[in-house]
Amino acid sequence: MTDPVAVTGLGLLTPAGEDADATWDTVRRGAGTAAAHDPALAGLPVDFSCRVPLGRDALDRRVGRTAWRMARNAVLAVLAAREAVHDAGLDARTWNGDRVAVVIGCGLGADAVREEQAGRLAERGADLVSALTIPQIIPNMAAGEVSIDLGARGPGLAPATACASGATAVAVARDLLVSGRCDVAVAGATEAAVTPLTVAGFWRAGALSRRTDAPAGASRPFAADRDGFVMAEGAGVLVLERAADAAARGARARALLVGCGSTSDAHHPTAPAPDGRGAEAALRAALADAGLAPHDVDHVNAHGTSTPVNDAGESALIARVLPHRPSVTAPKGVLGHGLGAAGAVEAALTVLTLQHGTVPPVANLDAPAPGFDIDCVTGKPRRQDVRVAVSHSFGFGGHNVVLALARAC
């Protein structure tokens, strides 16, 4: 069993809203997928995505003049991190930055930059390739820009476990705190990789919804007629501190991170293990880490991508390990799939579920598919006294990460 750490701050910038409050409000209503036809994808078989509700110019103005050198994924991370630090009641101008860690994961990275600059190289030659190419496409630069922006000089890291990256970042940050490597951890993930090439690649892999005629109904986790995920962007950041430290400075804990479980399927690059053994081991590891039993879990924030294979396997996993039917939600119905950012965004949303005693419904879902023996919240938010919740994240490569969170009081 590992000591709990306090979640003292949240920052979100997602297709559902430009900050944590706006995102929570949209997700809580669960009305539909925040998707629209995307000019960047014009002419492709799948031409819609979930974008954050701010254009690049508005984003850059919020960041300030350093934005000129940042790729979009770094811009999103910097803004979410600032919000989280402010929410925690911390001040980057006065804290001891030597003791602040930054762990910002990603699944892909600045793929728009990579594609644009590759095009320039092919069409116009090396002279017209930007010197920013490398600083923007290296996968750790969002973490680097956050650390520069906040004056955070402790350990820095950019975990990449595909669609589990955000959850891995939170789990790694927890370990840095528990092992005494830092006193404050700014942890989360960012993704802004909605590009023609990534969309074509996921489409070729058969992973994307093809509901081009009705994007708002395209992401439908656990529905019988789900047909794939919807590409999304966004960033989510949590401020974590050892619970005693947070209490000593009088900080409000929004929730406690009580357990982390990380495993690998060691089975196949993209297909989950057929019996879900890796995911189950992660869930059981998170609960054991928290000193909890399966029947303690009141609520599950599912990975719930809306792909046929993921949702079937995850539903079976929940029914098997948690047969007492905890409530289940799946924010990707609203947010689409933010790839590497998703696990951090959803950890933040799970914190808000615990804090508000409200479980958002799964968007676009009337009832779980036949044979899915789980209690999905549908139609409208459900009031529930949630004491313990788990958040699932599974990624290509066979990476499974489960975070166990508990109400602060």
Add this chain to the structure above:
Amino acid sequence: MPDTYDTVRSILTSTFRVPEDEIRPERTLQQLDLDSLALTELVLVLHERFGVRIDGAYAARGTTVAQVADHLDALRAGTAASS
């Protein structure tokens, strides 16, 4: 040519996010917070916009905005050697 100066000023505000009220002809690029990465990028952006490639020496920390514009005009008029 005054339009060259205006275009350089517009590049500094749009690409490098320099506040418009900070930009004056006698200000150096360093005073406008352009670092080595920004200076390299400035040469590329000017190349694209004006079709001439200025030497790095004319886009250095100590170069003023007016000197950048004057050098671009000279290059375009064929009175200065392009690198």
